[in-house]
Amino acid sequence: MPLIMLSSPHAHGGDSVRMIMLTVILALLPAAAVSVYLFGWLALLLIMTCMLSALITEAVCLKWMGRPVSTLLDNSAALTGLFLALTLPAATPWWMAVLGSVFAIVLGKQLYGGLGYNIFNPALSARVILLISFPLNMTTWIMPMTAGDPAINLYDFSTCATLFLAGPGALQLGFDAISMASPLGYVKTEATLGVPVSEALKAYDYSYLDAFLGFEAGSIGETSALALLIGGIFLLARHSITWHIPFTYIATVLLLSGLFNTLNPDQFAPPMFHLFAGGLILCAFFMATDPVSSPVTPLGQVVFAVGCGVITWAIRTWGGYPEGAMFAVLLMNCAVPLIDHYFRPRVYGHDHRNES
Incomplete structure (x- = not known):
């Protein structure tokens, strides 16, 4: 059974x-x-659409493959849909939400044999496909209701339903009227123009407190570091994950950003900016710790997390795309079999050097 693969250090106590x-x-x-x-309502519609689409897609796949549809009760499809929704911009239209959910279940999960066999995080795989296919939609960030003067009332169901189903054109608005740059995107754009990081952050009116609480633009589930940390601590307390990946991942990004910011603060963003901006905390506690697509040994998890941290910081600093967390996790997912091979526990009395 594929579920045996979940008996990693992430699953304790016979859950x-x-x-x-x-x-x-x-x-x-x-x-x-x-x-x-x-x-x-945009966030709620997006979450409900992704979760429902993932469940329906999973049911169709199970039926087509002759497997019991009751497998849906394991909550994995619902979790994949929720994961995907939280990585998407609030302006994502309904058809992209459905398409992404289908990609996540079919290409990210069932194509490999179902739960326990996928080598990549399904939700992140789908998000990357959507980003490559629809870059404009995936980099358009709606102004949150906490913005000084939001162009539309996101608490009005009729307005949000129209935007979700028909796009801003139906409201006689363009994306420019209802969107704003994310902190990562703004700093990256200004850097290409030769603007120092400190000046870019000042011009954006960036606040660490606002970023910690969630009052910034970004994907709907990555904006609040506080909310994500509460969830991460809950997982640690429940022993659903261990500290090795999230703490090492975050520490690596903080160490690199702190070192280079000290050397050249005009070119390299400070550590706290990297911590609160983008999807670092979301990926560190929830995506990178996926028990199926991460290493099984503590030492292997540390190596995996260091790789995620280095790649995340490198893409954010020198890459063409402002955010590197999701790419880092997927790239390191590719290295998991190699990491598990070299960092697997040594069997007492067995010399691995004799293996071919």
Whole structure:
């Protein structure tokens, strides 16, 4: 059974797969709640559409492959849909949400044999496909309701439903009227123009407190560091994850950004900016710790997390795309078999050097 693969260090105490998935869903509820507070009905419509589409797609796949549809009760498809929704901009239209959910379940999960066999995080895989296919939609950030003068009332269901189903044109608005740059995107754009990081942050009116609480533009589930940390601590307390990946991942990014910011503060962003901006905390606690697509040994997890941290910081600093967290996790997913091979526990009395 593929579920045997979930008996990694992430699953303790004999918890069932259903309970593990439910625990992660509960851990994501603070971030989901903040997303609804910031983006109103748009966030709720996006979350519901992704989760429902993932469940329907999973049911169709199971039926087509002759497997019991009751497998849906393990909560993995619902979690994949929730994960995907939280990585998307609030302006994502309904058809992209559905398409992304289909990609996540079919290409990211069932194509490899279902739960326990996928080598990549399904939700991140789908997000990258959407980003490559629809870059404009995936980099358009709606102004949250906490912005000084939001162009539309995101707490009005009719307005949000029209925007979600028909786009801003139906409201006689363009994306420019209702969107704003994310902190990462703004700093990256200004850097290409030769503007020092400190001046760019000042011009953006960037606040660490606002970023910590979630009052900044970004994907609906990545804006509030506080909400994500609450969920991450819950997972640690429940022993659903261990400290090795999230703490090492975040520490690596902070160490690199702190070192280079000290050497040249005009060119390199400070550590706290990297910590609170973008999807670092979301990926560190929720995506990189996926028990199927991450290493099984503590030492292997540390190596995996260091790789995620280095790649995340490198892409954010020198890459053409402002955010590197999701690419870092997917790239390191590719290295998991190699990491597991070299960092697997040594069997007592067995010399691996004799293996071919």
